[in-house]
Amino acid sequence: xxxxxxxxxxxxxxxxxxxxxxxxxxxxxxxxxxxxITDQCLFIALVxxxxxxxxxxxxxxxxxxxxxxxxxKIDDDIPQIVVNDTYIALGEIAEFVRDQSSAKFVALTGxxxxxxxxxxxxxxxxxxxxxxxxxxxxxxxxxxPLTLLRLTEQxxxxxxxxxxxxxxxxxxxxxxxxxxxxLINNIALAHIEGFGSLEGVATAKGEIFEGLADDxxxxxxxxxxxxxxLKNLKNKTVWTFSIADSSADFYASNxxxxxxxxxxxxxxxxxxxxxxxxxxxHNISNAIAASALAISVGATLxxxxxxxxxxxxxxGRLYPVRLxxxxxxxxxxxxxxxxxxxxxxxxxxTQPGYRVLVVGDMAELGKDAASxxxxxxxxxxxxxxxxxxxxxxxxxxISQFSGVGHHFIDKPxxxxxxxxxxxxxxxxxxxxxxxxxxxxxxxxxxxxxxx
Ligand code: ATP
Ligand code: MG
Numbered sequence: 001x002x003x004x005x006x007x008x009x010x011x012x013x014x015x016x017x018x019x020x021x022x023x024x025x026x027x028x029x030x031x032x033x034x035x036x037i038t039d040q041c042l043f044i045a046l047v048x049x050x051x052x053x054x055x056x057x058x059x060x061x062x063x064x065x066x067x068x069x070x071x072x073k074i075d076d077d078i079p080q081i082v083v084n085d086t087y088i089a090l091g092e093i094a095e096f097v098r099d100q101s102s103a104k105f106v107a108l109t110g111x112x113x114x115x116x117x118x119x120x121x122x123x124x125x126x127x128x129x130x131x132x133x134x135x136x137x138x139x140x141x142x143x144x145p146l147t148l149l150r151l152t153e154q155x156x157x158x159x160x161x162x163x164x165x166x167x168x169x170x171x172x173x174x175x176x177x178x179x180x181x182x183l184i185n186n187i188a189l190a191h192i193e194g195f196g197s198l199e200g201v202a203t204a205k206g207e208i209f210e211g212l213a214d215d216x217x218x219x220x221x222x223x224x225x226x227x228x229x230l231k232n233l234k235n236k237t238v239w240t241f242s243i244a245d246s247s248a249d250f251y252a253s254n255x256x257x258x259x260x261x262x263x264x265x266x267x268x269x270x271x272x273x274x275x276x277x278x279x280x281x282h283n284i285s286n287a288i289a290a291s292a293l294a295i296s297v298g299a300t301l302x303x304x305x306x307x308x309x310x311x312x313x314x315x316g317r318l319y320p321v322r323l324x325x326x327x328x329x330x331x332x333x334x335x336x337x338x339x340x341x342x343x344x345x346x347x348x349x350t351q352p353g354y355r356v357l358v359v360g361d362m363a364e365l366g367k368d369a370a371s372x373x374x375x376x377x378x379x380x381x382x383x384x385x386x387x388x389x390x391x392x393x394x395x396x397x398i399s400q401f402s403g404v405g406h407h408f409i410d411k412p413x414x415x416x417x418x419x420x421x422x423x424x425x426x427x428x429x430x431x432x433x434x435x436x437x438x439x440x441x442x443x444x445x446x447x448x449x450x451x
Contacts, residue, residue: 001029001149002100004093006067006081009042012096013089015081018073025066030093030149032142037063042093044069044086046142053086087142094145095176103132103155104297107177109162109170109208110185110221111201112340113286114139117185118161119314120290124307128299129156139163144173157297164204165194174211181239181296182208183219184229185289188339194364202228209233217296222248223285239268239296241288243281250292252284257350265291265304272301276308279330279350280318282343287311318347321444323451326353326426332433333440336362338372342379344433349383353427357385357402358418358443360434361392369394377401387421389414392438415446422451 034056043060045053122133222242242248316334399405408414
């Protein structure tokens, strides 16, 4: 972190201090997890649904924290700063640290592919200079400030993933980040329960542009609900991207998908032949999005080409698990919504051999959840998937409407059936996907242990 002096922190959070011997002491890190205390850190006691950081304040000091930030005075002589709301204080300190940084910030959101685009953008920008980027999925109103607090004076670029499960969350995080450019990767039916409708999702994601600087660049996907934002972005510089629409500023042509993907990338600064070691049309779209973000803060085409060539698939997101020369499982078990499930089916349809879709439920789809599962079944049928295996409640509909489905009440039963298919079909590609709650990776581990 960019170091701060305690006195500065007291001013930033407008707090009242108690038992602090030396206000000139330097804070090198901010911690919110009492199990991860480092020397000379500041412990912020957050209050969550399941935990209350105040219960660990004393323990944090004993473990080496210099000061704790709390909502109410702790009845002890530990060094503490009392504020109205520790959640707000976390954001205030993060924003201050961000303002000290001279890095160029880019932010991105979307229903699917945020982490994928974030990783690709970071891989490109690492070719240009020191780059901070969101770790894992730290993309909510706690994760984003914690990411900003990891900034160092050396960072020249920062790539920040913004996620939301309620209206206003991205408006808050984007104002902390103040990105030079902001991108919406796509809109799909995800977290419908939190947003009500596709329109609600679009509104929530659109909040990302509220944090843009006056000379900022808004980057939008022409293939996904772009009209809504185009209307609202009249006074901003807007860049567009699309997989194949040549009216977009960034698009691809000459796409060839084998075990890796090659295509010509068209950008306002020229064209480049790209080799991407990932599969799936959606990853081409993600790579184009990442190129636009990176070029918006100065990456050259050579850096884009090198960065994309070095991209790696992220575990659980179309991650190849090879069983032998001719049998492969695509582990896409990290999560699922209607958009990403459809993308996955289209990938499976291009794969060799007997193609098996293994699905768990898609969660958080609200009152129309059944009909979305039915649609996915119909898509599997249309894409001529050879066999669908489902576990869960709603996913039975995917099996049913695919016309080639087998539904199982639990994973062990499904595994038995899949092992039988693996024995029957020497060339086979299996794609495993479901929402986080479906934990479909358990099924892959089970197959691997039994094969
Ligand atoms: P989360 O909301 O959990 O943070 P995310 O938006 O970061 O998700 P990823 O983790 O990159 O997305 O990918 C999640 C799933 O979406 C993966 O299963 C992946 O196959 C699929 N996916 C990735 N990119 C796209 C895309 N552009 N369109 C549709 N599906 C995609
Ligand atoms: Mg993510």
